[in-house]
Amino acid sequence: MDIDAIHKALANPVRRQILLWLKEPQAYFAQQEHGLELGVCAGLIDERTGLSQSTVSAHLASLQKAGLISARRVGQWIFYKRNEDVIQAFLHQLHHGL
Template sequence: MNFDLIHKALANPVRRQILQWLKTPAEYFGEQDYPLDLGVCCGLIDKRTGLSQSTVSAHLATLQRADLVLIKRVGQWIFYRRNEETIQAFLAHLSDDL
């Protein structure tokens, strides 16, 4: 686990907001046609942020590099979901070390 990458990813409010939305996807992305256990389609995340597709893609890539989100490809679609294992390990690290 790269703690520096995680800190960098969490330093941006848009990325923190995306992680918050992905925590309870049914609340924020209930209109998705595919089951939410796959994750949330990147197009819906783009739409919810109101930012350009390229900007949101850069944010999602940063979250992925930090291992905070997992992706699943289904045909032409890419779905994102939180990596709870990494998030919990990071929180434990903060609790133990700070």
């Protein structure tokens, strides 16, 4: 777990918002045609943020580099999910390490 990469990723409010949406995908992405167990399609995240695809892609890359989300390609689509194990380990470290 790269604590510095996680802090850097969480320093941006858009990235924190994406993590919140991915925490409850059924509340924010119910219109997705594929099952949410795959994760959330990048295009729907783009739409919800209202930002350009390239900007959202950079945010998702930062979250993925930090290990906070994982990506899965299915055909032409990429689906993103939270990595709950890393998030919980980070929270544990934050709570007990300071």
